[in-house]
Amino acid sequence: DAKTTQPPSMDCAEGRAANLPCNHSTISGNEYVYWYRQIHSQGPQYIIHGLKNNETNEMASLIITEDRKSSTLILPHATLRDTAVYYCIARYNFNKFYFGSGTKLNVKP
Amino acid sequence: EAQVTQNPRYLITVTGKKLTVTCSQNMNHEYMSWYRQDPGLGLRQIYYSMNVEVTDKGDVPEGYKVSRKEKRNFPLILESPSPNQTSLYFCASRDPGTQNEKLFFGSGTQLSVL
Numbered sequence: 085d086a087k088t089t090q091p092p093s094m095d096c097a098e099g100r101a102a103n104l105p106c107n108h109s110t111i112s113g114n115e116y117v118y119w120y121r122q123i124h125s126q127g128p129q130y131i132i133h134g135l136k137n138n139e140t141n142e143m144a145s146l147i148i149t150e151d152r153k154s155s156t157l158i159l160p161h162a163t164l165r166d167t168a169v170y171y172c173i174a175r176y177n178f179n180k181f182y183f184g185s186g187t188k189l190n191v192k193p
Numbered sequence: 194e195a196q197v198t199q200n201p202r203y204l205i206t207v208t209g210k211k212l213t214v215t216c217s218q219n220m221n222h223e224y225m226s227w228y229r230q231d232p233g234l235g236l237r238q239i240y241y242s243m244n245v246e247v248t249d250k251g252d253v254p255e256g257y258k259v260s261r262k263e264k265r266n267f268p269l270i271l272e273s274p275s276p277n278q279t280s281l282y283f284c285a286s287r288d289p290g291t292q293n294e295k296l297f298f299g300s301g302t303q304l305s306v307l
Contacts, residue, residue: 183235
């Protein structure tokens with residue numbers, strides 16, 4: 085089964101880019117990688133997802149390595165409101181989602 | 194407004210007293226699922242449902258039941274709750290087969306079993 089590993093915490097200065105790494109070396113070729121974030125104990129919020137190509141939306145960019153063993157979520161200009169736990173999620177067997185422990189991002193003024 | 198609604202938001206109960214946490218979505222999604230979240234851990238999938246009357250176990254199904262009699266509703270049932278089921282629970286839905294296959298989450302239910 086696909087699994088993800090992330091660093092437990094990261095700091096980022098306000099206004100700078102936040103680069104959050106994720107290792108998903110066991111993911112198979114047709115399994116998507118999703119990124120969500122959770123602020124306090126609220127329901128997780130969708131950020132972005134991808135399969136093999138890099139993706140960009142209004143919130144973030146997702147860079148997936150060519151071998152698909154890892155990816156990086158980029159928040160281009162982090163603000164204090166981006167302080168949250170960020171989850172890299174592997175979707176496997178089409179219907180199952182593995183969340184991992186997440187990265188606590190601390191955006192500092 | 195497209196949303197997933199869980200009730201109740203908070204629930205305190207005692208060991209062995211059957212309870213149901215409701216989940217409803219208004220997006221006509223076929224797929225619904227339940228997760229639990231414990232301190233310091235990510236979400237773990239309990240059960241999921243691909244459509245009405247189609248359910249399957251996730252990673253931590255022990256002690257839980259679900260039913261899917263209608264497309265919009267997916268209740269989580271604890272027949273005999275125990276203290277180790279004290280947790281934060283989330284319901285989610287998605288529309289598989291579309292390009293935008295993201296999960297939509299409810300606001301969560303904090304359950305305490307005494």
